[in-house]
Amino acid sequence: MGVPVVARAPGKIILSGEHAVVHGSTAVAASIDLCTKVSVSLPSDADGASGLLELRLEDLELVFSWSIERLKEILPVCDTSPSSSSLETLQSAAILVEEQNIPEAKIGLAAGVFAFLCLHTAIRGIKPAVVVVTSDLPLGSGLGSSAAFCVSLSAALLASSGSISLDCNEHGWLSPNSEELELVNRWAFEGEKVIHGKPSGIDNTVSTFGNMIMFQSGKLTQIKSYAPLRMLITNTKVGRNTQALVAGVSERALRYPGAMASVFSAVDSISKELSAIIQSPATNDFSITEKEEKIQELMEMNQGLLQCMGVSHASIETVLRTTLKYQLPSKLTGGGGGGCVLTLLPTLLAGAVIDKVITELEGCQGRMFEGFHGAIAKHLPFRLPFFELSSREICLKFSKNNSAFEEPAVICELVENVGR
Numbered sequence: 001m002g003v004p005v006v007a008r009a010p011g012k013i014i015l016s017g018e019h020a021v022v023h024g025s026t027a028v029a030a031s032i033d034l035c036t037k038v039s040v041s042l043p044s045d046a047d048g049a050s051g052l053l054e055l056r057l058e059d060l061e062l063v064f065s066w067s068i069e070r071l072k073e074i075l076p077v078c079d080t081s082p083s084s085s086s087l088e089t090l091q092s093a094a095i096l097v098e099e100q101n102i103p104e105a106k107i108g109l110a111a112g113v114f115a116f117l118c119l120h121t122a123i124r125g126i127k128p129a130v131v132v133v134t135s136d137l138p139l140g141s142g143l144g145s146s147a148a149f150c151v152s153l154s155a156a157l158l159a160s161s162g163s164i165s166l167d168c169n170e171h172g173w174l175s176p177n178s179e180e181l182e183l184v185n186r187w188a189f190e191g192e193k194v195i196h197g198k199p200s201g202i203d204n205t206v207s208t209f210g211n212m213i214m215f216q217s218g219k220l221t222q223i224k225s226y227a228p229l230r231m232l233i234t235n236t237k238v239g240r241n242t243q244a245l246v247a248g249v250s251e252r253a254l255r256y257p258g259a260m261a262s263v264f265s266a267v268d269s270i271s272k273e274l275s276a277i278i279q280s281p282a283t284n285d286f287s288i289t290e291k292e293e294k295i296q297e298l299m300e301m302n303q304g305l306l307q308c309m310g311v312s313h314a315s316i317e318t319v320l321r322t323t324l325k326y327q328l329p330s331k332l333t334g335g336g337g338g339g340c341v342l343t344l345l346p347t348l349l350a351g352a353v354i355d356k357v358i359t360e361l362e363g364c365q366g367r368m369f370e371g372f373h374g375a376i377a378k379h380l381p382f383r384l385p386f387f388e389l390s391s392r393e394i395c396l397k398f399s400k401n402n403s404a405f406e407e408p409a410v411i412c413e414l415v416e417n418v419g420r
């Protein structure tokens with residue numbers, strides 16, 4: 001195999017505005033420390049053309065492969081610019097996914113495999129490669145695994161086809177320049193369309209550009225917090241599918257256009273208020289505690305409107321009731337219908353209370369989020385100033401002499417900080 005290129009991209013949380021953002025409202029999202037990594041290796045001349053395109057999902061111990069001959073039989077030669085039409089011409093790729101006989105229990109992966117075939121064909125053409133995917137993110141839980149997958153895959157494919165420059169003397173992580181990031185983001189959005197049907201673009205945008213953003217109708221504004229925010233992320237472990245949830249909200253909006261327009265407009269105001277509060281400096285008059293109370297209140301209001309949209313779930317309600325016993329309001333994050341719930345942990349909240357909440361949540365049907373690299377505690381205290389670090393953004397790594405990759409120090413450092 002030739003020189004591999006690795007790209008990694010982070011998952012996200014949505015502090016306010018999921019679903020409504022698909023209908024033009026403002027939303028606020030932040031990237032998190034959990035990433036998906038994609039490595040693309042091309043056959044070298046010495047290997048001879050291996051004649052295979054291979055996708056290895058390492059965490060799931062699944063390997064999919066297609067002969068180049070079969071791909072040429074089925075797939076049309078398509079446009080190589082990121083547009084809907086270039087991926088629409090690839091509908092025939094569906095049969096190539098069916099032929100892989102994905103086990104029923106993992107059928108949700110079919111959408112990801114389909115997006116892989118579409119993006120690979122559109123960006124690199126019908127050529128052999130070995131693509132290896134690993135991820136820290138739970139799939140289908142509202143933390144944006146689909147976007148992190150599409151962003152890291154698009155970046156690795158673009159870099160391996162020369163559309164992103166790897167002009168670097170040293171081995172290590174590399175941040176693409178802003179034009180390259182735009183290109184990655186556009187392709188990733190096309191990939192998200194394959195997985196979600198009608199994405200707003202917020203997930204791929206925050207995964208590509210990192211940090212905390214306000215997003216509306218395709219436009220992003222970076223936002224900065226004056227104070228750290230700590231969030232508890234609870235995974236209800238109830239599986240769901242974002243595409244179906246997004247479609248359900250659109251159907252409700254068609255049935256009740258007036259009522260739903262008001263709901264979306266209220267969410268828009270909540271997101272704008274939230275971003276103003278996050279960005280406002282804490283002074284004596286407007287203390288951190290007051291700011292946190294407002295953020296909690298706005299998140300609670302947003303949750304009420306998500307219930308109106310029909311995307312809450314009994315498991316989410318259980319988490320809400322449990323945290324509320326400790327005066328901690330929560331909201332779902334991402335598509336809802338199960339998945340993850342966010343709870344703001346105020347700065348002055350005693351550690352003993354956090355432990356009690358976690359113990360009580362663990363006793364509920366769902367279980368607390370787990371698997372943050374082992375080193376990380378069950379709750380994720382994310383500090384906004386950390387978002388300025390490049391490890392929250394999409395990065396590329398490659399090795400000119402094909403030597404083994406090493407984890408960049410900055411990530412290890414961050415992981416330790418987050419656990420403290």
Ligand SMILES: Nc1ncnc2c1ncn2[C@@H]1O[C@H](COP(=O)(O)OP(=O)(O)O)[C@@H](O)[C@H]1O
Nearest residue numbers: 108109112139140141142143144145146149242
């Ligand atoms: N690492 C991955 N490998 C393959 N497919 C993935 C990966 N991550 C996400 N996907 C695809 O995205 C789907 C989950 O996306 P979605 O329902 O939007 O939830 P979320 O984005 O919140 O995790 C998976 O079922 C799968 O099809």
Ligand SMILES: C[C@@](O)(CCOP(=O)(O)O)CC(=O)O
Nearest residue numbers: 018019142144199200334335
């Ligand atoms: C529901 C939505 O607002 C966010 C979906 O996030 P996730 O795929 O559930 O992580 C959809 C979108 O904005 O594309």
Ligand SMILES: [Mg+2]
Nearest residue numbers: 144146147242
């Ligand atoms: Mg998704």
